[in-house]
Amino acid sequence: MWDHEADVVIVGYGGAGASAALTAIDAGAKVLVLEKNPEGGGNTKYSGGSMREYLDVEKASDYIESLCDGTTERDVIETFVREASLNTEWMKGMGAEIAPRGLPKRFPISAPVAYPTTRGAEGIGSRLRIKGATESGGIDLWGVLARKAAEKKVNVLCSTPAKQLLIEKDLGVSGVVATNGDKDIRVRARRAVILTCGGFEYDQKMHLNYLGQSYFGLCNPGNTGDGIRLAAEIGADLWHMSGTASSLGFKFPEFPFAIRQFISSPGFIYVDQLGKRYMDEPGTDSHLLWAPTSYIDTKTLQRTRIPSYVILDEDTRLKGPVAETGRGKVSDVYQWSADNSAEIRKGWIKASDTIAGLAAQINVRPDVLQQTVAHYNMQCVGGYDPEFGRAPDTLVPIGRPPYYALELWPCLFNTQGGPKRNARAQVLDVRGNPIKRLYSAGELGSLWHRNYPGAGNVSEALAYGRIAGRNAAAELPLPQ
Ligand SMILES: Cc1cc2nc3c(=O)[nH]c(=O)nc-3n(C[C@H](O)[C@H](O)[C@H](O)COP(=O)(O)OP(=O)(O)OC[C@H]3O[C@@H](n4cnc5c(N)ncnc54)[C@H](O)[C@@H]3O)c2cc1C
Secondary structure (H helix, E strand, O other): OOOEEEEEEEEOOOHHHHHHHHHHHHOOOOEEEEOOOOOOOHHHHHOOOOEEEEOOHHHHHHHHHHHOOOOOOHHHHHHHHHHHOOHHHHHHOOOOOEEEOOOOOOEOOOOOOOOOOOOOHHHEEEEEEEOOOOOOOHHHHHHHHHHHHHHOOOEEEOOOOEEEEEEEOOOEEEEEEEEEOOEEEEEEEEEEEEEOOOOOOOOHHHHHHHHOOOOEEOOOOOOOOHHHHHHHHOOEOEEOOOOEEEEEEEOOOOOOOOEEEOEOOOOEEEEOOOOOOOOOOOOOOOOEOHHHHOOOOOOOOOOOOOOEEEEEEHHHHHOOOOEEOOOOHHHHOOOOOOOOHHHHHOOOOEEEOOHHHHHHHOOOOHHHHHHHHHHHHHHHHHOOOOOOOOOHHHOOOOOOOOEEEEEEEEEEEEEOOEEOEOOOOEEEEOOOOEEEEEEEOOOOOOOOOOOOOOOOHHHHHHHHHHHHHHHHHOOOOOOO
16 A cells, blocks of 8 residues: 655655655654655755854844744744754754855845845844855755765755655644646655655746746746645645745747846846836845836836846956856856857857947847936946935946847746744644645745845755754654
8 A cells, every 4th residue: 555654755856855754863863854856955066055054043033034924933934043043953963064155246245144124134144154165055055964964965856856645633634635747646655744845946837826927937847836735735724925035137939937137246237127227236135126027007017127137348248257157057058258259159148339229139228228327327426326226336338349138037046935833833724824744844835925135045944944844853743
């Protein structure tokens, strides 16, 4: 009747899944992990691998509570801050050295503390990552977790997506149905199931329903919202379904995922489809870019900022790549050229000796784009941008031709929504009661909501992964 059996069955082998598996094994449980992709790593492997240092539990919790607009219970936040503060020691115990992360001077910015005027911001410390990590960072972090998991002989079934949770009356979740090859398998969970199968970055219908607009993914294509359907089917409450960490990027037909825009010089502007600027381009935190692009013209119902266009000149082009291909899904298949010349040749970057010529290539009115660039350049001379508040040192003019443009789309690092959990990592039903023997961790039903400050999702995946692993392993086994 059962194809496999374990004390704790974990669905999804990214950072949260690995953290839960390692902790449950340390607590003496027999663990089986089911992973949809041919190999583990998920978004965690494609990430920057940044974690957050918290300096003071009370203040850091105030900060997170404010950013979450009161949607996340205080005990969930405080438990997170306390447990995340142990991430460094935990990683050290696996042989990894953790160090503060120097932020690259690239734009849009990722500030050390994203919202310094928010209540409790003084409790927020540096971003941390594995010392000497590559540009990706996530690969190094995943390497540490995966090596430890191999050493502890964590049993992982890859290419085995979970498709249904099984429940036994009065006892709770008792197993999982998954697909392996062309057949369904039944996996019994003697103590509990932990869902760590990521968000819905690659389900565009869910984007339209829950996020209000469509996005492209920068991340792991296996994250298609499965955990939300699995949990909703057995009555889980959902939270943070409109929350994302999202940036802006490029989408080319050659790839089914997006490439993040990240420029070495602040000498660029964004314009909408009418050829007008609409934000502080380099100075808006790079995780919150869904907000300025979500504008709808209320007369025409057009989304005039999706797509937008980034405009730059020859000096900015020569300062370095305008895209980031060292992390994200793209890092598997493409490296952007140092001076952007390969991408000009491919036609990905439009070029013209005049602003009017560039406007014609992106279907924007030439007179409006000329006026926008001229007005912006005047503000650079004065060092003052009254409309959007760009910092004076980022007011670098669009000067020397040729001029360049790329189409810009909202892109997801990750979504935050999913089944709601409590401070013990138990999944809750719509009345706020734990669904027996069901736990979750990571970006699936994250504690973060819309105002995401960076370096929080990896911290949470590791911290709530351990909490889920510990508590799942401590459940009493189901009767035989
Ligand atoms: C380019 C980029 C940079 C980022 N940088 C950072 C950063 O520096 N700091 C930070 O905090 N966050 C960062 N993030 C976000 C962060 O990587 C993720 O939110 C976090 O790693 C999520 O971990 P997870 O374990 O919850 O999910 P994942 O690591 O995505 O793991 C989920 C796994 O579940 C699998 N899965 C899905 N469905 C099923 C199913 N039905 N059955 C079985 N398995 C399934 C998936 O294939 C995947 O392997 C970044 C994201 C990206 C894309």
